[in-house]
Amino acid sequence: MVKKIVYLDNAATTRLDERVLEAMKLYFFDVYAVATSQFGYSMGIDARDALDDARARVAAALGAAPEEFIFTSGSTESSNLAIKGVAMALGEKKGQHVIVSKIEDFPVLYSARALEKQGFQVTYLDVDERGRIDLDQLRETITPETILVSIQAANQEIGTLQDVAAIGAICREKDVLFHTDATHSFPRVPLDVREAPVDLVTVTAHLIHGPKGVGGLYVREGTPLVKWMDGGFQEFNLRPGTENIPSAVGFAEAVELVTPEETARLQDMRDRLVEYLLQIPHSRLNGHPTLRLPHNTNVSFRFVEGESILLHLDMRGFAVSTGSACFSRSLEASHVILGIGGNHERAHGSVRFTFGRFNQAEDVDAVAQAVADVVSALRKISPLGKE
């Protein structure tokens, strides 16, 4: 039997909402044709309609036209397509310089590194101690060779939000394309492409109680983008492959189930947990105190190590995450904590708590108490912080 846990790792993935599954079922068992069969038989027309409808619903959450939104297999693919697709479209025509921030998530960071290996120049923008980029520095970094700026809407670990509208305005003024990875903020933190001058936006379903394996990319009309996976002509000839209609429908359903009221509820939990955890001695908040994801709390505890905290919390039934090197597969401390000027030690004792729909108010009190107990027990056996 699976033991009941309080899951506070909703930035890793989330539990599927039953209503999403219900909406998807029809497209597994009854309307299972592909959309491209619309000229052959009526089930194909139904499939096509379902795909169009799902596309329009997700696009609407971004203020986009349906033709400006393509479905992908998830954020990783979306960001790869955006960055490499623009590089292939403009690398020879315009220039070979790309700008990203130091604390981007891996799909953006490693897409940029892949371009570097092909001879592109990449600038990794610094962030301040709360995780925000400096807009003036961005402006100064853009050269006539610059083809793309890719700055995330929200950070995956510390939750810091960037000023997407202001970054977009600078890019527009300098005539440079702007991609933002909104994986962790969409659709809880509003982003409307009619107001924010952004050309490409990465989104995903599985962080909002939707299915895994489906995401999307907003592509503003007229954005030069080269398709680099070869196959059929699906998704406006940008992303080949049999359309994943059940997942597209599930994505649309998941987007619409997110409400401002729910987000406000998560934000209350976030703030209450921050308040509790900062009462523990030698603790500090990572990221921005207010400009942060509504469901993200990230705190570092000195003199103790993250993996040890996680295992003790697991024994007490809580699932959380850490930026400790001991927890990463590369044995490297979180590049995000290091990026905000933190040292190895701060990453070592950092713990991320992320809330979701299935968390209850009492989870906050329970986890806060458990963390206080665990940190105190581990400090007793630590050689540091005694004097």
Place this chain on the structure above:
Amino acid sequence: MPLPYSEIVMEHFRNPRNVGRIEDPDAKAIEGSPACGDMVAVYLKVDSEDLRITDVKFESYGCASNIATGSIITELAKGKTLEEAKAITWKQAAEVLGGLPPIKVHCSVLAVEGLHAAIQNYEERHGLVKERVPTTVKVVRRRLKRVMNPVVGLDLVRTKLVKEIEVAEGTVRVVIDLPADHQFAANIREEIVEKIEPLWDVDKVVVKFTE
């Protein structure tokens, strides 16, 4: 429990033996540092007559692997003579613990080194150390056997990653047969420096990667 650790590791992690500090120890050592991750402190009480470890305690600023190894290594050392305790290897500790995931080996090795360093500290304090040996390629190679290749959990020498060692006028140059952008390059470099730099006649450690 669906964890990469054995039941024995988890048991020692949950209830570590011999934790804490010995006030007025006969010897102590700290291995690792907050700057590079895990850190472990080992304290010893030694009978000066028969050089037997009468009490041993440890403190850990580390992960489960580090804590469990600290626990088992102090269990193994208690009551042994210094010579017997010196012979305790990481391999023995890992076997008693029912194995460790390869990637967690270095955190575990650190705890074993803590014990060895504490014994060395006792010998230095009590004039039991023989003459200081100058650092040679052989000495460096022996130390590199304590640096893990985290990919497989075996040391750099055994996995044939040490391509070249040069010792000249206080500078030790080591060439590792990995690309500089390898997943573990930074980590390996850090550990090599950590192991070689404390040698009494070494001023500088240069770690190079092939390609």
